[in-house]
Amino acid sequence: MVSASQKKTIHSLLSINLRKLTITPPNSNTSPPTDFDFSDVFGPTTPHPNQSQSPPSTSSSSSAAAASAFPMDPPVIHYRSHSFVGPSPRYNPAPSLPFQIQEADDESLEVEPEAAVVVVADDATGDGDKGKSLQVGFNNKIGPGDFEILRMIGQGAFGKVFQVRKKRGPIEGDGEGDGIYAMKVMRKDTIIKKNHVDYMKAERDILTKVVHPFIVQLRYSFQTKSKLYLILDFINGGHLFFHLYRQGIFSEDQARVYTAEIVCAVSHLHKCGIVHRDLKPENILMDADGHVMLTDFGLAKEIDESSRSNSMCGTTEYMAPEILLSKGHNKDADWWSVGVLLYEMLSGQPPFTHPNRKKLQERIIKEKIKLPPFLSTEVHSLLKGLLQKEPSKRLGSGAGGGDEIKRHKWFKSINWKKLEARELQPKFKPDVGGKECTANFDKCWTTMPAHDSPASTPTTGGHFQGYSYVAPNPWLSTG
Template sequence: MNIVSTAQKKTLHSILASKLNKLTIPVSSTSSAEDFDFAEVFGPPTSSPHAAVSTSPSSSSSLFLGDPQIIYNRSHSFIGPSPRYTVSNSLPLKTFNQEIDSESSDEDGNENRRINADKETEKDEDGGAVCKIGPGDFEILRVIGKGAFGKVFQVKKKDTDGISGIGGGSGDGIFAMKVMKKHTIIKNNHVDYMKAERDILTKVVHPFIVQLRYSFQTKSKLYLILDFINGGHLFFHLYRQGIFSEDQARVYTAEIVSAVSHLHKSGIVHRDLKPENILMDADGHVMLTDFGLAKEIDESSRSNSMCGTTEYMAPEILLSKGHNKEADWWSVGILLYEMLTGQPPFTHANRKKLQEKIINEKVKLPPRLSSEAHSLLKGLLQKEPSRRLGSGPSGSDEIKRHKWFRPINWKKLETRELQTKFKPDVSGEDCTANFDKCWTAMPPDDSPAPTPTAGEHFQGYTYVAPNPWLSSK
């Protein structure tokens, strides 16, 4: 054992102190610390007419040749109030802690090497084990997304036990696997949201909502296995085309209205409707996904959580007045406006200024749009929720009966009989050409994560869909 004298310790301490005194913290060049830089996702800033805001380019980002010029800076989804945020009448400049799934490691090493040991068996009501599936039953093919709680992978079901068809899915066993780290969820007090997402997905069956096939957990992570929708995000196609025609936007909006109406009738509010949370299948139909902020709310109740993505958040959420299903119809109005014009009606690089615009400014409607489109947008974008289209006693039927939707046969639409004018270029079940290269070029690693030391937060998480309902062709 080496013995260090007191004099040597003092010398070492003085050297360390002198080095620490020389450390400096670089000043950020960004003008708005509360915004989230998407430059590494969508490439460096351009002079695109559709760019809502501007920011400094990221040195690590690169713009792929031939890619469309698109919005490269946009708010992330966020949840609140957090322990560090007190709801008040004032608009917060900095509101929530955003943690984007950090790549942490633990003593056990690579997650894929220990997934079989981590596979947990839960008990059903009779006390029997119900978990027969885990991460080891899926081969990771590539990354197709990343968000506040984890990554989304394209995976293939291994036919190791002769049950590859359980829960439905595509004929080739191709799925989307959403992976969320427990320690991140617990640290941010989002356990209830993750439980709610799983519970809601097990209850919802609709032709324009992505279907959950399995859910399970390991000691360190939660897994959701959903149908893989290979046409990519509506966000991707919208900013590739720039804008949609009214005829094209009408079908997408009608399908979104149908899906949201089904959620509301089931007592569910989505609360994060935006193009990034809407997928497109190979036939050109839209599919609503990502229920991480969804909540079951009684018709007569109100939620006071500050949640959503700022550009799409209803005024009553920003004002902490309490919200219900009417907030979703505001977001549908924002979506329609963006599809028809190329960007949301309210944009600003500073979140506080953006919130103030949403609360106070009138929506400017482009004169080139039809009078029917103007009427629908005015109805959906009423700042007072009780006056908003869809808030009345007949609910979504108010919207479906609107004159802009006259060309829509709702019965044919909901049986997927209406033909879409645009179909994504898809080469096969596992095609990812319509997903952003910033994701698909990532190493397809289910990275390790520390195991939470807290008690059991996710008992009963395991699920296997009883019957295939929406099989991919």
């Protein structure tokens, strides 16, 4: 049964394309024309299936002793390095639904029985469709050929990240902003070989559900026979890691704004039932205005309040004691990582360090935290609350969650409503020379050839069914 809001959406799509429809006169030298082809307006002639194609969701364990739902946990990261770059905040109008058909070739989109999935973010129509997936049955795909690769900006275990420009679509004025994005490309064969299929699907699913001013915004996801693609807004301020180690340490005033924005982002994730599990400076980006953006959801997981995960994942210096002890962890582990981040911003290094991994783990589990004497008593109090080794005693673990942290006296100068509206301006702004500027990214990547190299096609298929996604347009959320 199609709801009123879904009908309104489809009618809007039809009206936009009908206004653009032109009829080309037949050539007198050719045979008489047949019926006009309206497939670009009304979709394919073969009716689309009515069954729901909701994105797959990850399951969570039902008790502390339950094993992880994934077939194999990701390896622990023992050495720090720049991660995949993430996007900028979702304040430019989202791109419109694509209507062009991708030509078939060896790297073409797989033919899947799925429509473009649009997630309705707000129930502005009053029809109760908030958060629901709306499928539009157009046989049109978006793929790698719709993006011009400008330069390489990162590389990870499963592939590369490029700065790209979206080629102009068939609909003028489709609200694509500056058209500059980060394109994360991952090899299917490597993902399948390392048993990370569920993690890659979970990352895509989580990104489609989260909209927040300080969290990565996914614009598109699609696949070819050999690769997965995530198209994210490009942010050119660089990693927080980059600026932290260039400055040495941040002042308390500077760190307070960054930490407050991170707390807002993590609180929103937790309210959505998501734990990030890999919070560190390399996974926090800075935009041109100096605001932080949380990115890289490759280890994130959906988990309910009563569940625990036994996965051994993350970067050792930022891992909570309960993860290292394999006691089972939940959202409280993220607040430990926030405490480590704050400590590092103010002192220049994490609270527990050691070149030997085993001894580092022992320090995190057993050693008492040493607070730098030059810091204020208020931030000492906050650090003690966040870096409690017992999860149940950790600040943020109570029923109030992130609100407990927001009420701490170190944040008394923060107006949280203005902060979430991006009205509190950070004192530091990165040096950015235009929309395409990559000066704040490591030259070891930006000087490499910008080439999306070929990859082998997995012999087994069906792992990534339902991967395609298009971010909702403003008219889907505002009416």
